[in-house]
Amino acid sequence: MNPLVAPRDDLRSLEGYHSPQLDVAVRLNTNESPFEPPAEFVDRWVDELRHAPLNRYPDRAARDLREALGRHLGQPTERLFCANGSNEVLQTLLLTYGGPGRRAAMFEPTYALHSHIARITGTEVVIGERRADFSVDPDAARALIAEQAPTIVFVCSPNNPTGTVEPAATIEALLEVEGRHLVVVDEAYGEFAPRSALELVRDDRALVVVRTYSKVWSMAALRLGFAVGPTWVIDELEKVVLPYHLASATQIAGRLALELGDEMSDRVHRLVAERERVAAELAALEGVTVHPSGANFLLFRPAGDGHERWQQLVDQGVLVRDFSRWPRLEGCLRVTIGTPDENDAFVAALRTALQGVAV
Numbered sequence: 001m002n003p004l005v006a007p008r009d010d011l012r013s014l015e016g017y018h019s020p021q022l023d024v025a026v027r028l029n030t031n032e033s034p035f036e037p038p039a040e041f042v043d044r045w046v047d048e049l050r051h052a053p054l055n056r057y058p059d060r061a062a063r064d065l066r067e068a069l070g071r072h073l074g075q076p077t078e079r080l081f082c083a084n085g086s087n088e089v090l091q092t093l094l095l096t097y098g099g100p101g102r103r104a105a106m107f108e109p110t111y112a113l114h115s116h117i118a119r120i121t122g123t124e125v126v127i128g129e130r131r132a133d134f135s136v137d138p139d140a141a142r143a144l145i146a147e148q149a150p151t152i153v154f155v156c157s158p159n160n161p162t163g164t165v166e167p168a169a170t171i172e173a174l175l176e177v178e179g180r181h182l183v184v185v186d187e188a189y190g191e192f193a194p195r196s197a198l199e200l201v202r203d204d205r206a207l208v209v210v211r212t213y214s215k216v217w218s219m220a221a222l223r224l225g226f227a228v229g230p231t232w233v234i235d236e237l238e239k240v241v242l243p244y245h246l247a248s249a250t251q252i253a254g255r256l257a258l259e260l261g262d263e264m265s266d267r268v269h270r271l272v273a274e275r276e277r278v279a280a281e282l283a284a285l286e287g288v289t290v291h292p293s294g295a296n297f298l299l300f301r302p303a304g305d306g307h308e309r310w311q312q313l314v315d316q317g318v319l320v321r322d323f324s325r326w327p328r329l330e331g332c333l334r335v336t337i338g339t340p341d342e343n344d345a346f347v348a349a350l351r352t353a354l355q356g357v358a359v
């Protein structure tokens, strides 16, 4: 069939974002929370929804949600921007500060949607390399920024898919480089990490930290993310995002979830403890290299062909993410930390998959 109209020339070579789903018993491939939201949260959410004026557009400024988030984070409401998942936050940042004739810098290997959304918004992508331990090299990053003059610099910390957490000194180094660029720290997994760039956010700094409800808050299905940044950035984002983009149901959910903060902290502690347990078990397996992680997942390289090991895990009903054919991640797989039973099933399946593989 001949399409009657062609997409933009610069989108022709673009492939969609794919994270294959398979029908298996143990799904540890998309970094979601293994826990459902607390029953009390769902009851209260549905109760509030019953009384919400659904014939009216939602609060365009998401005032109640942003105020509650501000109290939770110790930030003024004016420094908060909420959207449908942190992906929409990233897209709004790129629509506002990227676009034709502008560049976004990022350090590979990293979250694929940084470059994908950049390209969709017509922003040129500039790639910096990470060090062998997957951390960002501040000197190399400074040189890249000075040479390429991007308007946005993405740093993912903890980095997806490697789990690497950047020190504050690296973020500060990127902010100090001469130039007019926004440093965007994607902290989708920030709650699982020992440190955050949140406390570096100030009105006189071009720094934005992006977070999500999809992981810790067990709300991936509801699509809610937010940015914490200087008021002059937040004001611009509000101009660019579509009016009434954030449904009332999402705004209510985001506010109510914060009232269950203790329960969520407890989940974080359980997942971090599980992460360390699984990391130790992987490290003890012959022929497996596991990378340090500050997130709710682990990147590891099993002996032999990574894709074959991935298939053997799938054959045993365990789905992890296959990065084995990705540049810079040859042979690597990524496992999301699940419930203790799911994690046990994964380790047992990997042990079986490794039997007879030469190390």
Ligand SMILES: Cc1ncc(COP(=O)(O)O)c(C=O)c1O
Binding pocket: 030, 031, 084, 085, 086, 087, 088, 111, 156, 160, 186, 188, 189, 211, 212, 213, 214, 220, 223, 224, 225
């Ligand atoms: C680093 C990173 N940023 C952003 C996102 C998007 O999350 P959300 O569900 O909030 O759109 C993800 C999702 O996996 C992620 O890994």
